Amino acid sequence: MSNLHNELTKILNGKQLTPHFQPIVSLSQKKIMGYEALIRGPSNSPLHSPFNLFDTAERFNLSTKLEYICRELTIKRYAELTIKEKLFINVSPSVLLQPDFKKGETLKLLDQFGVDPRSVVIEVTEHQPIDDFQLMLEAVTHYRKMGFEIAIDDLGAGYSGLRLWSELQPEYVKIDMHFIQGIHNDPIKLNFVRSIQKIARSLNCNVIAEGIETEDEYKAVEQLGITHAQGYYFSRPTAIPLEKVDKSLFIVSSQPTQFNAIKAIHIAKFITPVSSETPISEVMNLFHSDGDLIILPLVDNNEASGIIFRDHFLFKLFSNRYGIELYGKKPIKSFIEKMPLSFDQNTPIELVSKQLTSTMRNDQAFIITNDDEYIGIGTILNLLEEITRQQIHNAKHANPLTLLPGSVPINEQVNRLLAANIPFSFGYFDLDHFKPFNDVYSYSAGDDIIKAVADILTHYIPAESGVVGHIGGDDFIVIFLGNDWLKCCENILNAFEKAVPNYYKDEDTKTGGIYTENRAGEKCFFPMISLSVGLVDPDSTSQCQSHVDIADLASEAKKQAKKIEGNSFFIHHRIATKNQKNLYHFTNQAVVKLHAVN
Incomplete structure (x- = not known):
């Protein structure tokens, strides 16, 4: 322990610390808008890593001294490099509330090295509980008056992130990397980040997604409308900061939002x-x-x-x-x-x-x-004029009950996706035993069921994941733009199965259905309403020439699904041999593979 203390003392006295800079990227402008300053100890020291460095400083009550030296060296190096973009400086709340900080030591450093305070963002890093939010708010207000902007680091990983956010009302909030890594495969993380983005928008706050490492994570964040990002995908922290991000990394989302092809x-x-x-x-x-x-x-x-x-x-x-x-x-x-x-x-x-x-x-x-x-x-x-024109066009073809797009805009969307070689899956959702339910419970109750299907579909298929259409009666179409289309379909069927009993009388729920006349006028028993889904996978849609081809495949798959009792789906999967297809169906949580030859 004493060896580490001596090592830390030597580093602090000699100011043997090196600032590194990691770009923070504006996704809307597709360029670097700032750099987070990170500190490294001597390369041959056990305190080289920031974790060991700051952990050791905290154990020996030297955190404040360490942060002051870090700030001085960072601002000096920032000025030497003549960086024009913003500088994000990490400051712990305990140091932020120090009298010396409040008296303007940082302003003196900025003045000494010729740095405009308006280019500096104080990044509050919360590793310990905050005891006095009012004092914290007064301190932040004081710094804002000096020209600084405020950011909250690692939202979701600290002790009181949401309260700190509401109290300080920062210009930026950084989402902890835990919620970003693997976000494209994790609906819980996706919904969490989506919620944070919605809150930020209402508070006029910029969200920075930390820890982006892969193209898939970038795409997921970009599609959510997150405005800023940071991570190894763009650049690691370096002593000489990256000046420009490779433009090829800014992959424009391939998803045509709603039905607009206007550029x-x-x-x-x-x-x-x-x-x-x-x-x-x-x-x-x-x-x-x-x-x-x-x-x-x-x-x-x-x-x-x-x-x-x-x-x-x-x-x-x-x-x-x-x-x-x-x-x-x-x-x-x-x-x-x-x-x-x-x-x-x-x-x-x-x-x-x-x-x-x-x-x-x-x-x-x-x-x-x-x-x-x-x-x-x-x-x-x-922009508004063009969007309004497009919305009027789409409204002409919207279903009046659910207000979802009808067949015309759905077909247009499919044809655009095919023309652009954008992969997608296709689903045809149809209600089973809907007419008997409508006859017994009235058309109003039937409308409620239809609206329930629409609500479930739009809940599980947000705008960044696909498009939901209502092409008439009890028929719905879904264009899946994500890779999780099969799991999404399972979730929809499970949700619908749980929701259906709410639309039946208790006695009908107990018997599992209703007695009424069939089309021949004979008294029959009809099970409770279920969903049959015909699915066409991305490999099959990619081989189609137009929406007509895809509709044929989906209709055939839906017919096969309707032969299965209860909520089910069939997947049309076209394999290499042109005259074969694989069909899958889902029922009672099981997937069964069937073979058929045309």
């Missing part, structure tokens, strides 16, 4: 840009000479660096009586407070809308690019 290029308008070095006086002359010029993009070397809005520009310029004299010769880039949002020209406008909403910014316009080069401006107004 961002459709709403792009080319506006002649000016350089960010253009004097403010020249920009004023441009606005003065052209009364229709509302937006002015700033572009250097074909890359957009900002957007100037006429009203905001003139207000800022003339709010001071000496505005022209003060600012006239300065470059227009000095008026830029934040990087504009940008989208590739091939981004579906539904995804553009989703990401704009997720960022919770009030931008009235955004950049549209081709290979990162400026090609035009998109405005919120034009």
